[in-house]
Amino acid sequence: MKKVILLAAFGVAGFINAKTSEVKVLENKTEVSDVKPFQLCGVSVTYYDGDGNVSGYDMITSDQSSLQNCQMWQSLVIHRLQKAGFSVSMN
Structure with a gap:
């Protein structure tokens, strides 16, 4: 019986705390x-x-971020490959 009363007291205290707490x-x-x-x-x-x-x-x-930036970057990569001594052809 003592366990039931103790459990009930904790349950009521839990409900009271839940109602008074603020939710941010x-x-x-x-x-x-x-x-x-x-x-x-x-x-x-x-x-x-x-x-x-x-x-x-x-x-x-x-x-x-854009098609124009992509095309400039691709031109830079191709230029660097040519500068490294590779022959570049676009198919």
Whole structure:
């Protein structure tokens, strides 16, 4: 009987505390205009040996915010490949 009374007392105390407690709600505010989506931009590279046989493949990628930025980045990658001594042809 003592256990039931003790259990009931804790139960009532729990209900009283639950009713008097404050609930704080945090809002996550993100302005849509500040968020810029990124899209994957890439350059596919095929390496050939001296005989014209394929010796390897590579995919160089980067996240870019616009088509114009992607095209500028691709031009930079192609320029760096040419500067490294590779012959570049676009198919």
